[in-house]
Amino acid sequence: VFDVVRKSTVPLGDQLVERVSGLIESGRLPEGSRLPSVRQLARRAGVSVYTVTSAFERLSAKGLIDARPGAGYFVAPTSNRLALSRIELAPLASSDPVLGFARNAIEQDAISVPAGSGFLPPSWLADAVPSSIFSKVGRAGVLTESAPVQGEAILRELLAERLRMAGLPVAARSVVVTFGASHAFDLIARTLLKANDSVMVDDPGYFVLPIQLRSHGVHPVPVKRAAEGVDLESLESAARLHRPRMFFTQTVLHNPTGTSATAANCHGILKLAEKYNFLVVEDHVYSDLAPRPAVFLAQIDELKRVLYVGSFTKVLGPGMRIGFIAAPEALVPQLVDSKILSVLSGSALDEFVLRELLASGKYRKHTERVRDRLAKSRAAATNALHRAGMIIEQTAADGIFLWCRLPEGVDSERLSADARAAGILLAKGAMFSISGLSTAYLRINVAYGSDPLLTQFLGARCAAAA
C-alpha cells in the first residue's frame, strides 16, 4: 500500500505524502494506528530514509500523524485533524528569486534531495543537544527574563574562550551575540556602512550577502576567489578603483568552493587592508567543520581591522539561530545599539541552550562526529558524482561542499529547474557570483551527493549532453 512509482514526474516524497494522506482520510489507516518505521517504509517503498522522514514531517505538520518519541509515528486523532484542516500551509512566495532559493534551502518544502542546501541533514543532528539541557531550561525559568542585549554573559565568555583556544586573544566584552551570521552581517552593515558605500565581496561567495548589502544602499564589488584564498591582484585592483569601506570574506571552507585561504594569503589581505584602509569582515561560519585549525585573519590582526563572525547553525542545525561578532572593542557599543534597533534583544532560550551545550563539552564531541561523517560522505559523493559525469574541483579537501563543474552542453538553468520538479534542490553556480562567473558550476552538499535520485538525475543529463 505504500508503493511509489519511481518513474513518475511526481516526486517520491510527494507520492508518499499523498498515499499516506489518502489511507488516513479514507479510514484505511484508523486513528491511533502505528505507521511502519522510517527505515521499514524506506526499504518497502524503495526510497531513501530522508524522503520518508521528510514525508512524515509534512504529514505531521498537516496534523495527520503524530510522532511519539521512541515509539514511532501514529495516525493522529480526528479531532486534531479537523482543527488543523484550515491551515494554509503554503507560505507566500518570495519576491526575489535568490531569496526564494534561500527559503527553499531553509524550508525544504516538497524536496526529497536538498543537494543545494548549506546545512547538515536533520538526521545527523538529532543527538547534538542532550535532552537534559532542555529539561533544565524549564527549571531555570529562562523565559522570565531577557537575555542581556549584548548576549548572555557566560555564553559570551565561553565564545571568547573558544576563540582564545583558536589563537585569537579576545575578551567576552568584545563579543556580541546575534541571531546567526546573517543577522551579524546585517548589524555590521547598518552600523558601519552608509548608502553608496562600496564593499568588496568574494566572487563566488555567500549568495545572500550582496542582497543584504544592496538593501542598505551599499554597492557590492566582486573580488575573485582562487584556490589559495582571495585573488590578491583582484583585491588590490578593486580596492584601488572603488575605495571600499569593507571587505567581506570567508577564509575557511569557503562557500561555495570549499577552499581555505593560506596563511600567506591572509597576510596579503591584511597588508592590502592597511594600504587601502578598509575593514575586513571574516565569515568563519564553517570553521568548526575543518579538521585542522587554520590561520585566520582575526588571529593575525587581533581584532584591530577585522570583525570576526561565527555561527552555530552549520554544526547544530538551522534551528539554532545563534551567531556572534567578535569586534574591535570601540565598535561594540554601536553594534549593540544596532541590535536593539533591529530585535531589541536575543533569544534567552537559544542562548541558554547553547551556553549549557558549550559548557558541557558535548558540542566538541558532536563536532568530531560530524566531521568524521562529512569525510566519509565526501569520499562517497566525490566518487558517485564523478561517475555521473560531473567534474569535481580537487582544490578543497574538507567541509560540506563539493564545487562541481557541469560538462559542456548542460545548461545549469534548465537543469536546476527540472531537478526542482523532480524533488531535487540544486544550488547553481550563477547564484554565488555577482560578476556572472560560475554559471557552469553546481554547489553540492556532500551529505546528499551520493543519493541515487541525485546521481541518476545528473548522470542522465550529463550522458545526454555528451
Added chain:
Amino acid sequence: VFDVVRKSTVPLGDQLVERVSGLIESGRLPEGSRLPSVRQLARRAGVSVYTVTSAFERLSAKGLIDARPGAGYFVAPTSNRLALSRIELAPLASSDPVLGFARNAIEQDAISVPAGSGFLPPSWLADAVPSSIFSKVGRAGVLTESAPVQGEAILRELLAERLRMAGLPVAARSVVVTFGASHAFDLIARTLLKANDSVMVDDPGYFVLPIQLRSHGVHPVPVKRAAEGVDLESLESAARLHRPRMFFTQTVLHNPTGTSATAANCHGILKLAEKYNFLVVEDHVYSDLAPRPAVFLAQIDELKRVLYVGSFTKVLGPGMRIGFIAAPEALVPQLVDSKILSVLSGSALDEFVLRELLASGKYRKHTERVRDRLAKSRAAATNALHRAGMIIEQTAADGIFLWCRLPEGVDSERLSADARAAGILLAKGAMFSISGLSTAYLRINVAYGSDPLLTQFLGARCAAAA
C-alpha cells in the same frame, strides 16, 4: 551576617551581593552550603523579595552560587568560580542615552526596583510555561531544522485563530512571525519606508520607535495622544503638513499613558488614513493585558490599510522573543524577504514553545492570572504613589502602566539620576516624547509601584519640593 545598611548610598542589592560574595570568598560560607531562602533573607535583611532575587541572580551569574530547583541556592564549587573569574560581566555601554535606558530596562543590572520597566516581574512568570513543554522540545528534535521563514505553520494558524476570535478575519498566510514587536517595526520600516519619508508616531509613545525610524533615514512626526485615543486634529494637521507614508499608533493600553482608543477614535483615524493616504501600523503588544476586548483599527479596516503588530514578550516575559505582523496579503512576500535579509529565519525553539503553549490553552489561563494580579497591584500602587505625593492621571484603568505627574518643583532629570544611584530605575516622561512634552511625568510599572523603596524615595523628594 546578612545585614544591610538602609541609609547607605550603596543600593541594598549591591550591599547584599557584596556581603554574600565576601562570605563565600572568605570561606565563611563553604562550597555546597545552602543559602537562606529568598523570603527568609528578605525578611532578615529587611529588603524586598526581588532585591534578594536580583542579588542572587547576580551572584549566580558570577559563578558564586547555584540554583537547585526546588531546593534553593547553594554556594558553587570552587572549580566553577575559578573558571568564571575571568568573565567581565559588565557589557559595554550604549552610545545613545535612550537606548541605554532600554538596556537598563531589559537587563536590570544593579537595579533593585525596576519601576521604569515595561515588563512583568520575573516572579509573576515562573509558571507561565509548563516544564512539560520544554521536555517535549528535546524529544521533538526542534533544533535540527529551521523554522520556516514566515514562521512555523501551526503557530501562524494559532495566531490567526486568536485574531479571528478577537474579531479580525485573517488567514495564517497573512501572518509573519518576528523576534518581538521591535523586530516587526524594523521589518516594516525597512520594507515599506525609504530615506526622507515622514512617519507619524504617538506623542508620548514607545520610546525606541523614533530611533528605529531615524536609523532608516525616516523622519518621525509627533501626533498628540489624548485620553480617548489619538488627538484627531493633531493627526490631521500632521498628515496635511508632512504627507506621511505611515502612522504608528498604539490603540490599547497605550505606552506610556495606559489609555485605550475609543471605537469612534479608531473610526476617525481610519477616515484620515484614507483621506491622506497613509498606512497605519497598529501596535497591540499590551492588548492581552486588557480585561475587556476593545474595538481596534485592524478589526475595522480588515487589513487593507492597517498592519497589525502583536507580541508575547509583555505577557510571557522578555525572554520570549516572539512577535508577529498580520499584514495585507500583498505586503507579506516583501516582509518575508526583509526577514531573510535581517535574520534569515526565526528561532525554532521559541516558536515551538509558543506553539505548544497556545495549543495547550495554558496561555489563556496565565493571562487571566496576570490580569488579576495587575488589577490588585494597580490599586495598591495608585494609593501608595498618591500618598507619596504623585499626581496620577485617572484616564487609564487597566494594564501595566501608571502615568504619574510630578508635583511642581521636582526636576525629573535629577530625580531619575538620583533614583538610579539608589537602585531604582525610573522612566522619565521626556523619553517618550519627541516634541518635548511630558517632562513632568514618570511612567511607573504597577507591579513595582507600591515598593517601599520607591515610595519612600519619591515621598521624600515630593515633600522636599512642597
